Amino acid sequence: MSRLNRYYLAPDLVITYPDGQPQLILPSVKRTFKVDWKVCEIISMFSSEDTSLQPIFSESMVTNIIDHLVKNGILIDKETDHNLAIEQIVAEWQDWDESSWFLHLQTKDTKFETTEEGRLQSVEKFRKITSPPPQYFKCNCTSSSIKLPTSSKLLDQTLVNSFMQRRTCRRFSEKPISLQNLADVLFYSGGILFTNDTHSYGIVAKKPSPSPGGRHATELYPIVNACEGLRSGVYHYCQKHHALHLIEAEEDVKPFLNEVLYGQDYFLNAAVTVFYTSVLERLKWKYKTSRVYRLMHLETGHYAQNFLLTGAALDLGGFVTAAFKDSVIEEKLGVCGIREVAMYVSGIGHIVPDETTRSDIEYAQVLPEGIEIRLPIGEHS
Known part of the structure; x- marks a missing residue:
């Protein structure tokens, strides 16, 4: 030996x-x-x-x-x-x-067909062996549907302003947001702009947020704490019909949010907290490699960034966190945690005005002139 x-x-x-x-x-x-x-x-x-x-x-x-x-x-x-x-x-x-x-x-270094000839051969082979594509949206509108207002044009804001105003907010007021506010952040994050029937991969949806292969595996579940015209509770956003489905009404969602967010109580007053999930079959149908696990997270990040920038354009505070109890939220949403899994959390609400003066801020030298930046809220004694 x-x-x-x-x-x-x-x-x-x-x-x-x-x-x-x-x-x-x-x-x-x-x-x-x-x-x-x-x-x-x-x-x-x-x-x-x-x-x-x-x-x-x-x-x-x-x-x-x-x-x-x-x-x-x-x-x-x-x-x-x-x-x-x-x-x-x-x-x-x-x-x-x-x-x-x-x-x-x-x-790492997952193979991908880049030549046109190779791509076409790959597509033809794919079409011969695959089943019809899975539905690209989740809809419960036949059981209940709350139609949302048409999204607004956000004419008073520019992209630069959204960039400069986006800060993580940890101090929300209890003032409700409007139903229009909620409609805007949901639509510009996961709403459908149009669909088209492709030669290779069936009908695909096009949204403000990008998705690998146009599969759009992400679903949005708003937990409503304070929104005008809506009961407090757990909802699902139907991207197909721009509508909400009430999963469960709750008089107070804060105890649940406190548990599922590991006691991050500075987010509890957010008017709406959105949980993102990923429906695996939409990605697995096209991608047969484990690299798709990276893509799931990248897609969710695209959605969340749009959510935050839209919230900033509406002069609302926003947050994101990946610290949550997957199993608890999956049970609450009624998803199995196998074919549809929890991915991310974001939220919006009105900001508590900050009257303190920050003495620890050092501005970058490359900022555009005349642009106002939303500073983080100072510490209160």
């Missing part, structure tokens, strides 16, 4: 048991190997001081298994060159546990 000292296990090796049978995964090279218990026992010799094996293992069997593990990069020769970047990622990211570096390596 002198060969044990010659090799070490690949730093990104992961062993899973998806069907009750072991499989080895090397995310850095996107390779998966189904193995049996004998291979696992040989692998354990390289991570344990106990190198004893059962009598069934002959020297030739051990040599053969080791040679295959070396050939496939599961065992690495200490004397040969190896990818230090992978070792550094695994070592540097340990504070975020294995899921962080595994996801990064598994989704």
Whole structure:
């Protein structure tokens, strides 16, 4: 067994048991190997001081298994060159546990067809093997529907003003926002501008927010605390009909929000808090790679940015947070947490006026002239 000292296990090796049978995964090279218990026992010799094996293992069997593990990069020769970047990622990211570096390596450098000829061949192949596309929106309007006002043009604001006025607000007044305000932030975040029937991927929706492949997996669920014309409670925004569906009326949503947001009580007075979910089948239908997990988060971020900028244009305070209890909100919204999952949280409301003077602000030297910036609210004693 002198060969044990010659090799070490690949730093990104992961062993899973998806069907009750072991499989080895090397995310850095996107390779998966189904193995049996004998291979696992040989692998354990390289991570344990106990190198004893059962009598069934002959020297030739051990040599053969080791040679295959070396050939496939599961065992690495200490004397040969190896990818230090992978070792550094695994070592540097340990504070975020294995899921962080595994996801990064598994989704890094994912292949994408860029040539026109290759793309067309890929599309034709896709059309032959795939099922019809999933519905691009979620609608409960047949059971209940609250029609929202047509979105306003925000004529009194410019994009620059929205940029300069967007600040994270942690002190909201209890003043209700208007139904028009809510209609605007929902429409400019997830509302449908138009649809068109594509040659390759069926009917796609086009929105103010971009989406990978036009799949628009994101759904919006407003939790209404104080909005004129609406009961307090949990709603779903139907992007197809620009309408709200009441999921559950609640006299006071603050206890629930306090629980689900891990006690971030500075957000509780927000007039409306919106939870974003992602419907996985819309993305999985087109994308068969784990890189789609990155895309889910990117799309949600696009929606949330539009939400915040629209809120700023309406002179409202806004916030976003990723600190929430997934399972609690999924249960509240009535989503399974498997095919539709919680992704992000944002909210808007009227800002408590700040009468303090900030002495710790240093303005950047490259700001446009004559532009007013909304400063963060000062600390009150």
